[in-house]
Structures are given as C-alpha cells and as structure tokens.
Amino acid sequence: MAERSFKAEVERLKIGDGEVFEGEGILAVTKALLQSGVAYVGGYQGSPISHLMDVFADASELMAGLGVHFESSASEATAAAMLAASVNYPLRGAVAWKSVVGTNVASDALSNVASGGVTGGALIIVGEDYGEGSSIMQERTHAFAMKSQMWLIDPRPSLPVLVDMVEQGFALSEASNTPVMLELRVRACHMTGSFVARDNRRPPLTVAQAAQSPNRDTSRIVLPPANFLHEVEKIEKRWPAGIKYVQDHRLNEHFGTEQDDIGIIVQGGLFNSLNRALELIGLSDAYGNAKLPVYVLNVTYPLIPDEVQAFCAGKRAVLIVEEGQPEFIEHELNTLVRRANLDTRIAGKDMLPRSGEYTADVIRQGVAKFLRAHAPERAPVEVAAEAPALPPTAVPQRPAGFCTGCPERPIFSAMKLVQKDIGELHVSADIGCHLFSILPPFHIGNTTMGYGLGTAGASAFKPEGKRAVAIMGDGGFWHNGLTSGIGNAVFNQDDNLTIIVDNGYSAATGGQDILSSKAKTPQRSTNNPIEKAVRGVGITWAKTRTRTYDVAGMRDAIRDALTSPEKGPKVLVAQSECQLNRQRRIKPQIAKAIKSGQRVVRERFGVDPDTCTGDHSCIRLSGCPSLTIRANPDPLRQDPVAHVENSCVGCGVCGEVSHAAVLCPSFYKAEVISNPNRADRIRQRLRGWVIGALQRRSARQIAARAF
Numbered sequence: 267m268a269e270r271s272f273k274a275e276v277e278r279l280k281i282g283d284g285e286v287f288e289g290e291g292i293l294a295v296t297k298a299l300l301q302s303g304v305a306y307v308g309g310y311q312g313s314p315i316s317h318l319m320d321v322f323a324d325a326s327e328l329m330a331g332l333g334v335h336f337e338s339s340a341s342e343a344t345a346a347a348m349l350a351a352s353v354n355y356p357l358r359g360a361v362a363w364k365s366v367v368g369t370n371v372a373s374d375a376l377s378n379v380a381s382g383g384v385t386g387g388a389l390i391i392v393g394e395d396y397g398e399g400s401s402i403m404q405e406r407t408h409a410f411a412m413k414s415q416m417w418l419i420d421p422r423p424s425l426p427v428l429v430d431m432v433e434q435g436f437a438l439s440e441a442s443n444t445p446v447m448l449e450l451r452v453r454a455c456h457m458t459g460s461f462v463a464r465d466n467r468r469p470p471l472t473v474a475q476a477a478q479s480p481n482r483d484t485s486r487i488v489l490p491p492a493n494f495l496h497e498v499e500k501i502e503k504r505w506p507a508g509i510k511y512v513q514d515h516r517l518n519e520h521f522g523t524e525q526d527d528i529g530i531i532v533q534g535g536l537f538n539s540l541n542r543a544l545e546l547i548g549l550s551d552a553y554g555n556a557k558l559p560v561y562v563l564n565v566t567y568p569l570i571p572d573e574v575q576a577f578c579a580g581k582r583a584v585l586i587v588e589e590g591q592p593e594f595i596e597h598e599l600n601t602l603v604r605r606a607n608l609d610t611r612i613a614g615k616d617m618l619p620r621s622g623e624y625t626a627d628v629i630r631q632g633v634a635k636f637l638r639a640h641a642p643e644r645a646p647v648e649v650a651a652e653a654p655a656l657p658p659t660a661v662p663q664r665p666a667g668f669c670t671g672c673p674e675r676p677i678f679s680a681m682k683l684v685q686k687d688i689g690e691l692h693v694s695a696d697i698g699c700h701l702f703s704i705l706p707p708f709h710i711g712n713t714t715m716g717y718g719l720g721t722a723g724a725s726a727f728k729p730e731g732k733r734a735v736a737i738m739g740d741g742g743f744w745h746n747g748l749t750s751g752i753g754n755a756v757f758n759q760d761d762n763l764t765i766i767v768d769n770g771y772s773a774a775t776g777g778q779d780i781l782s783s784k785a786k787t788p789q790r791s792t793n794n795p796i797e798k799a800v801r802g803v804g805i806t807w808a809k810t811r812t813r814t815y816d817v818a819g820m821r822d823a824i825r826d827a828l829t830s831p832e833k834g835p836k837v838l839v840a841q842s843e844c845q846l847n848r849q850r851r852i853k854p855q856i857a858k859a860i861k862s863g864q865r866v867v868r869e870r871f872g873v874d875p876d877t878c879t880g881d882h883s884c885i886r887l888s889g890c891p892s893l894t895i896r897a898n899p900d901p902l903r904q905d906p907v908a909h910v911e912n913s914c915v916g917c918g919v920c921g922e923v924s925h926a927a928v929l930c931p932s933f934y935k936a937e938v939i940s941n942p943n944r945a946d947r948i949r950q951r952l953r954g955w956v957i958g959a960l961q962r963r964s965a966r967q968i969a970a971r972a973f
C-alpha cells in the first residue's frame with residue numbers, strides 16, 4: 267500500500283480531446299504518456315518520483331485497458347533493461363526512477379541501450395533529487411546524458427510544457443534513434459496547473475503483438491564489431507538528427523525582449539525561479555514578460571549551436587543560470603561562442619554559487635551581481651540584508667528520524683544493549699529509514715554505500731574475534747542486496763552478521779509493496795519470505811524474529827549471532843510492520859468500527875511521574891518522538907520527568923526498553939476503550955471508588971500533618 271492513493275485522480279486520465287485536465291505534474295506526465303501511444307511503462311520508486319510510480323500503479327487498470335503493459339521493476343537496472351523492447355520494435359516505452367542514484371544503478375543497461383540505439387521512442391523520466399530537501403549525494407544527471415549520449419529534457423515547469431515535452435521526447439527519440447531523459451525536479455512533480463487534453467491512444471503495436479512476430483538485427487547488439495559502428499553512428503547520424511529535431515520543433519523557448527546587449531540562458535526547470543527573481547528586481551512580471559531576453563533550454567543536452575549563436579550575437583554578456591556542478595552547459599556555451607567567433611562574455615559560476623539549490627533568492631542575488639558587472643544602469647540598488655529575526659542557531663535542527671512507534675527503533679535499542687556487553691561494533695549501514703540509526707540517541711552506523719549495499723559495505727571486514735554488523739532493509743534486499751550482499755558474503759566466506767529490517771514495505775520510498783510484503787495484491791506475487799531467499803543462496807545461520815518490539819528478544823538474537831561459534835555469514839530478519847503504513851491501514855478501520863458502535867480498545871503508554879526518577883535513560887535508549895519530558899509535578903523535585911505524549915501509538919517499546927535495560931518501573935499501559943460495554947463501565951466505576959477512597963485517605967493524612 268503506497269503512501270498516497272491516486273485512485274480518484276487517475277479517473278481524470280480518461281478524459282478526451284479538448285477537455286481540460288487539472289492536477290499535479292506527475293498526473294500530467296502520465297496523461298501525456300497515454301496520449302503518446304506508449305506501449306509499456308516501468309520504473310522503480312524513489313523521491314521525487316515515488317508518487318509518479320504510485321500514479322502508474324493506480325492507473326494500471328486503465329493502462330491494461332489501452333493495451334499498455336505496466337510493471338513495477340525490481341530495480342532501476344531492471345527498468346532500464348526493459349527499454350530493450352524499443353530497440354528492435356517501433357514500441358514507445360517509458361521508465362522512471364530517482365536520479366542520480368537510480369541512474370547509477372541503471373547505467374549498465376543505459377549505456378547498452380544508448381549504444382545500440384532505439385527504433386521506438388524510449389523515455390527515461392528521472393526525478394532529480396538535488397537541492398533543499400534532497401536525501402542523496404549532490405550530483406547531476408547531466409553527466410550521464412553526456413557520457414552515454416542520451417538527450418536530456420529539462421522542461422519549464424508548466425503543465426502544458428510538461429505534456430508537450432513527453433510527447434516531443436518520444437518523437438525526438440525516434441527521429442534520432444536515441445534514448446531521451448526527462449528530468450523532473452520535486453517542484454515540477456507536484457506543481458498544479460491545467461492543460462487541454464487529447465484522447466488517449468492505444469499503442470499502434472503492443473508488446474504482446476511484437477512478441478508474436480520477433481524481429482532481430484545483430485547490428486543493434488553491443489558486441490564487436492557493431493559497438494564500433496554505434497560510436498560512429500552516434501556522431502554522424504544520431505547527433506545531427508537530434509539537433510535538427512530540437513531546432514525544427516522549437517523545443518527551446520524565448521521569453522522577454524528581443525533586442526538587447528545582455529541576456530540570460532536558463533535550464534528549463536529553473537525558469538520559474540529565474541522569473542520570480544527577475545520579478546523581485548523589477549525586470550519581469552508574473553507572466554514571464556521579462557525586460558531582457560531569456561533563452562529557455564527545455565533541452566539541456568545537446569545544445570543547439572545555431573540557436574546559441576543567434577542568441578549571443580550582438581550581446582556583450584550572457585548569464586547562464588545552471589544549477590549544480592560541474593558547469594557543463596557553461597563550458598559548452600563558451601566553446602560554441604568561441605567557435606562562432608563572437609565576443610560575448612559568458613557569465614555563470616562567477617555570478618552564482620557553485621553548490622546548492624538555485625532558489626529564487628539565490629538567483630536574484632546572482633542576477634543582481636551579473637547586472638552590476640555588465641549592465642550597472644539596470645542593477646537593483648544594493649540594500650543591506652536585514653538581520654534575520656531569529657539567528658539560525660536559535661532554531662533547533664530537526665533532521666528526519668524514526669517515526670513514533672517505528673519498529674526499527676527497538677532493533678537499535680537492542681544493538682545498544684549488546685554493545686554495552688561486547689563493546690562498540692563496526693556497523694555498515696544501508697539506504698532506508700534504518701539509516702536514521704546514525705542519529706542520536708543511537709549513534710549506530712559507520713558508512714552507507716548505496717541501496718541494498720549494507721552487507722557489501724562490510725565485506726572488506728574479515729574480523730577476527732569481533733564480527734562486523736551490516737544493516738539492510740527489505741527494499742534494498744530485493745533491489746539487489748540478495749545477490750550483491752548476501753550471495754557475495756556466502757561466496758567469500760564472510761563471518762559477519764546482516765540484520766535485514768523487514769517492515770513489510772519499501773517504506774523509505776513511500777510504502778510500496780515488495781516481494782516479502784504481507785499484503786495480497788491481485789497483480790503481484792507477495793509473501794515470499796526473506797529467510798527462504800537467503801537460505802536459497804547458501805546462508806545456514808538464518809533466523810527470523812517476528813516482533814522487533816521485543817527488545818530483550820532482539821538483544822539476545824543479535825548477541826547470539828555475534829558470539830555463535832558457527833562460522834559463515836549470519837542473517838537475522840527483524841520483522842514488524844512499518845508503523846506509518848500500519849497507522850494508515852488501521853486508522854480508517856478503527857474509525858469505522860467506532861462509528862458503527864463497536865467496542866474498540868486502543869493502547870497508550872504513560873509514565874508515572876511519582877515513580878520516574880528523571881534520569882531519562884529511557885529516552886537515551888529510545889528516541890521516540892512521543893517520549894519526551896515535562897516539568898516535575900512534585901514541588902520538591904526539580905528534574906523534569908519523562909512523559910509520553912498523545913501521539914503515542916502504543917507500540918510499547920519505551921516500556922520494553924526500560925524492562926530489557928532494567929531501568930525502572932515507571933511505565934504503565936493504559937487502555938482507551940471506545941464504546942465501552944457494561945462490564946467495562948462497572949469495572950471503571952469500581953476503580954473510581956477504590957482510587958477515590960485511596961486519594962481521599964491520602965488527602966486526609968496530608969491535611970493532618972499540615973501546619
């Protein structure tokens with residue numbers, strides 16, 4: 267079950283010619299695929315296109331009805347390899363993933379498909395996870411487009427442009443036999459707008475029909491001598507064909523005035539931010555009517571020499587607004603300007619920062635600096651920056667962390683307890699929610715090398731005496747960890763422990779189902795146990811613990827694995843459902859039950875302030891956001907006491923941790939009963955009497971001793 271359901275929105279994907287579609291960028295992209303006669307769609311979820319994959323999944327019935335094949339790929343490499351269907355056949359195919367990490371994963375297949383070239387349009391939709399809010403290394407997809415010769419579309423964020431660029435992307439791919447990448451930043455994915463729709467088109471040839479009459483051409487296969495031919499073809503045929511298509515169909519756009527001695531070139535995806543920056547300094551309006559010429563690169567690779575030359579001719583200086591580094595476009599512009607014998611000065615990274623997201627504010631400062639250097643009469647008056655109302659240090663950092671009730675927290679609490687016994691461990695971490703273990707209060711995890719690579723990250727460690735620990739999520743495990751981690755550990759006779767965090771979903775990417783998920787879905791095979799898979803590749807020490815909240819049990823299992831005399835890689839599967847998904851799943855059920863008058867019992871935990879000593883060791887071993895502190899109600903004690911807030915979901919880990927660590931008895935469990943029955947009411951009344959009597963007695967005793 268995914269984080270968001272798009273069931274209602276995908277109904278709108280059925281609209282036809284002339285109707286107006288309103289909605290999010292990712293829905294517009296999906297509609298554009300259907301309007302383009304796409305024959306197959308695949309991909310792997312990851313921010314910022316996780317929800318695009320969810321839209322595809324929710325639209326899969328509609329796609330099937332149109333004869334479009336859809337699948338959720340096992341990894342980005344799988345998705346990229348799927349594009350093979352467009353090599354020999356005039357089939358349009360689209361795949362999606364998170365870049366740059368997914369592109370790294372996919373790059374073997376991408377190089378192959380880019381070498382042999384395609385007959386049917388091949389579109390790779392990459393979610394560019396760069397900038398504020400990103401969760402990955404800051405790199406550019408642009409480098410991949412350059413190195414493999416794939417065209418890169420970076421559309422201006424506007425729904426009609428997104429739709430047009432999907433459709434043009436297929437046509438460009440076919441005209442130049444080259445795969446095309448379409449880069450979507452998070453803001454483009456979720457911006458809302460409208461566009462005039464066209465009818466959905468059934469693919470002229472379906473994948474099923476193509477399979478009926480196979481067609482092969484060995485010159486498309488990457489093997490000598492064809493691979494050498496591919497390189498020549500790329501240069502002599504595909505490159506000029508790509509440039510011609512972009513130019514003939516005017517994929518790049520012009521805004522603002524025509525004649526001027528300065529101008530700005532911008533990556534399409536940054537246009538809205540640039541325009542806002544210009545508006546702030548009085549050089550544009552909300553509609554993009556800029557007071558200087560702006561050349562918008564909806565296609566950032568390749569650049570179109572004639573267009574660049576025409577734009578730069580007669581201009582003293584041109585600013586290129588290009589996010590990230592290296593500044594590939596700036597370098598290329600300099601080359602093109604030089605080759606055309608123009609005197610235009612290309613400004614770029616000398617005006618704008620080399621790193622970080624180009625927000626409207628960053629661009630505003632860069633444009634102002636550019637104007638001061640090259641058109642001072644139009645530069646905004648410099649005003650001293652106002653001191654922020656709050657100094658940045660006064661705002662507490664709030665990095666993402668484990669959710670309330672997260673089943674992964676007790677695994678790390680248990681690891682801390684094990685470390686108390688056998689000392690610090692080397693822990694090779696992975697990608698996924700479990701990486702939050704590196705933060706306080708756990709401080710567990712030394713490195714992360716990539717998705718599903720936790721075990722591989724520990725493989726150089728051939729310990730004597732003390733085993734290393736690797737962490738891997740169920741998502742990473744099925745993505746590649748089974749082979750690149752577990753299989754490798756078996757083959758190389760490792761002696762480490764891998765803890766596989768099996769929370770039932772690919773949780774970090776938005777709760778999608780995977781092979782070992784418990785949910786039964788009609789179109790997918792689930793309930794394939796991880797333990798069975800690891801035993802299948804030769805692991806003999808494999809255990810599954812089905813309740814991670816049992817901290818003492820987890821602690822003992824981890825200690826066993828680290829101290830067992832048995833040699834060989836060990837795998838501990840730690841199972842409990844992702845709490846975020848669990849709450850999503852059960853909340854509507856609970857609400858329905860309460861509404862229909864059924865008796866529903868919910869558990870909450872709490873801390874008895876009279877018993878709490880205020881030493882907070884429970885917090886240091888848990889880190890649950892709902893376990894916090896509050897002022898000590900006892901006027902004679904100053905230390906704040908531990909306190910469980912109402913966001914508690916009743917996982918019980920705080921109590922279990924206190925018990926396993928022999929901390930204190932101050933945790934209690936309360937039952938919140940909705941629609942109580944007669945027995946509940948009688949019990950409650952009895953309790954009220956007893957407690958009331960005791961409280962009155964205590965009040966009398968206090969009053970008797972009072973001065």
Ligand SMILES: O=C(O)C(=O)Cc1c[nH]c2ccccc12
Pocket residue numbers: 310311312313314316364367368371401402697716717774775776
């Ligand atoms: O959903 C995200 O943001 C992720 O980082 C997950 C992810 C999806 N595909 C990947 C490939 C390499 C590393 C992480 C991911």
